Amino acid sequence: MAQVLELQFETAAGKTATISVDAPKAEVTAEEIQQVMQTIITENIFEVQASAFVGIKGARIVERQVSPFELEIV
Template identity: 55%
Template sequence: MSQVLELKFNTANGKTMTISVNDPKQNLTASEIVTAMQTIISEDVFHNEGHGLVAINEARIVDRNVSEIDLSQS
């Protein structure tokens, strides 16, 4: 199973931008995530179509399970 931390932000042009982090640290707290997202906004290094990030939208951890199917037996 792999995990991805998705950080979603509102942009100045009214759209949403997602930053994905593969294999995030286990046991992240909401406070740690909010602090990181606020830092990302204040540093103003990410833009969407030339528009900066202006607000936190949401954060979520996505779990993905992949099961390979052996097709050589068919």
């Protein structure tokens, strides 16, 4: 199953911005995630539409399972 770590931030414009990380390490902790998110905010690493990240809204792991169909292509 494919996993994505979504980091959700509040911007100065009051909107939500999400950073997606493919295949996060299995043993990542909430404390590590929070520290990284706070560093992104403190160091002003990203902004969206000229609006800086100002707060942490949340983080989550999203799992996706893909089941392809066997099709005969002619």
